[in-house]
Amino acid sequence: MKNIMINTGNYIAAKAAVMAKPDVVAAYPITPQTTVVEAIASFIKSGEYKGEFICVESEHSAMSACIGAAATGVRTFTATSSHGLLLMHEMLHWAALARLPVVMCNINRVVGPGWNIWADENDSISQRDTGWIQFYCSSNQEIFDTVIQAFKLGENRDVALPVMINYNAFILSHTSMPAEIPTQKEIDDCLGRYKPLWKVDPKNPITFGNIIMPEHYEKIRRAMQDAHENAKKLIPKITKEWENKFGRFNGDLIEKYKCEDAETILLAMGAIAAESKVAIDNLRREGYKIGLARIRTFRPFPNEEIVKLSKKADLIIIDRNISCGNEGALFTEVKSALYKKSDVKVTGFIAGLGGKDVTYNHIIDMYKKSIKGKFKDTIWYGFKEVKA
């Protein structure tokens, strides 16, 4: 019999983390991530989680503690959001350059000032270049599956990179949805024991994080780039294996929905992409040939897949982020993937900043705006001058 849990994204993330049996969890609470930490604490109390929980004084310390623990060759997990993630920034680079597979959930939340706790992806987008693998989830089931898959991916010796699992504040973090939970044995069999690529060990003394000369540093960066390329190949294998084992497929680098005969393909991430499926079903009933390619991994970026999609259809991008001075981050990345490989029409929308609701009706409206009228580079959807 299937074990279905109906709970919030945060609780399900915590459940997945605990089932992966990390030796160390170090986390600091921040809205809207707090209930992840609370759930892990409750798993300690109930005896379900037997690892070490380090109660730290900040997110910078949380990541530092995870790095220190991971450097001794053990499995680690943490979770954060928004300003917490930004405070970790320095240590995010550290974890990646040291090739330590720390797994972290980040609940996408607005960055202040303008204190606001709702969904917006600028927090994790601004960590794009830290070397972390970035997943964006669009359901609680996917959060569960991706947390487990993240350990498997990050700990693979050809990858050896930290993994960030992003999901939207409240829309997923605090919304109850059903998720199928495998048995502990199934998870144990899937993950196996973590065999670190390197570790600090008094019996085998080494210095970690020492001074290195330019040519060696260049080599480290290059190896990280290669590791991301390896991850690109490994992710489809892991998700396929997952599908064979558990009968669920959330997509690999991309999740495609009704793309086969589509003349227009919508590209989005996170909760907007989940909402887009409803919009696409409605539009198809009206006779429009539209599909969705939900970007599941922002790093490594699915360049080749996007080029393939562009051969058959025009692209519409919805960004719940803005790189001020340019445009939405996904819009930039997609256009860069297409350079010299496709001259397809690409329209970019900025929508849902500051946690503004993006419903399927809005998405339908965006689609109709983009196929009609004059081509525009970036459209701020539904932007209104509001009175103070």
Add this chain to the structure above:
Amino acid sequence: MSKKYNVVTSISYPQEGSMGKTGSWRVFKPILNKDKCVKCLRCWIYCPEGTVKKKKDGSVKIDMNYCKGCGICANVCNVKAITMVREGQQ
């Protein structure tokens, strides 16, 4: 010798001169007056880089390949057997 890991990150293994010949950083050079030395080994204990070598007869020798010229040995020497001289001025 420590076991080497097959990973591309910044790890160094304990060995002599793993950071190159750091003696080239030196501005002041310690000069040991063997006649004054009483073999108390304070310099041997205090040298932060382990460049003061103890010989079989209890006397000391400073390894100029790695001595950075910090002057701690001269400072701790009770009989003032070590003096610091600017490089190239001895």
